[in-house]
Amino acid sequence: MKSKQTKAMSFLQLAAERCSTRSFRTDPIPDEVIGRILEAGRLAPSAKNLQPWHFTLVQTPAMLEKVHACYSRNWFHTAPAILIVSGRYENAWVRPADSYNSLETDLAITLDHMILAAAEEGVGTCWIGAFDLQVLKNALGMDEKEEIFAFTPLGYPTKDFTPVPKNRKSLSEMTTYR
Template sequence: MTSLHDLVESRKSVRGYDQSRPVAPEILERVLDAGRLAPSAKNLQPWKFLLVSSPEMLAKVHPCYQRDWFQQAPHILIVTGDRAEAWVRPSDGWNSLETDLGIAMDHLILAAHDEGLATCWISAFDPQTLREALDLDPTEEVFAITPLGYASEDALTRPKTRKTLEEVARHL
């Protein structure tokens, strides 16, 4: 069994997908279930996970992020949420939507990696194009999207770069 540390250390954003290799339905279900199990403020779970797989829907979604590699993936996973369903801190009105959806997205991409799948968290999509493609209710906000599939052979070579632990952590 992979340790959590090995999992987070080996996960990378993947910008190249194997178009010829589909993902088994039971693997997709386990990935989605990891999002369902994420924690959220007051356990309000203000999210929806949209898995786009049909050629018709993929063609509608692709224009929201115009990169060749984005179009290679057999699936696109989209995390949306309803701000009115998220927790609001009484003292100052802070809304937990982005935090809740960020945790769910992290669960989803780590679960995908654990299943041997590749992802790339994308925020630079065009929200309006995506809203229209998905026919979203006005209350649903698109938080993040990722291609989902097996990495192409040339896509995994980029090294992972990070600040050192000394730069970001302090023992007090």
């Protein structure tokens, strides 16, 4: 039982310390680190275990330049890799009662798993949702049925990077016990 408590505290500490990185070193991320980050996404839960996602890891200079065109922030251009999670509505579970499609939820879960795995590896990330979707799809050669809701740069934070303290509501403000 003690090891479970230690792991829970370790996870809570990771969740508390993880923050968006907007200042990257350009040195590459080792393949084994990338592999563990991607594996965390592969292991993520999804509705009915359909795993409707696809991971695209952009690392080559030519492809990075194309993808950079979808998001104009200068700091974004310094990351040595970009991880894009996509999927198709037709591959996701649909709730029969109201036709809710789980794709967005499933993609968010897998990306969050990979962002937390990256944080554990010391790799910085920043969830990006405000981007030019058509520019990104064109850069990656994706068709219209492929959906992208968010992506993240991957890279080691610069030495001068200072995490912004988290400002969160208290549990009592967001929890109802019945």
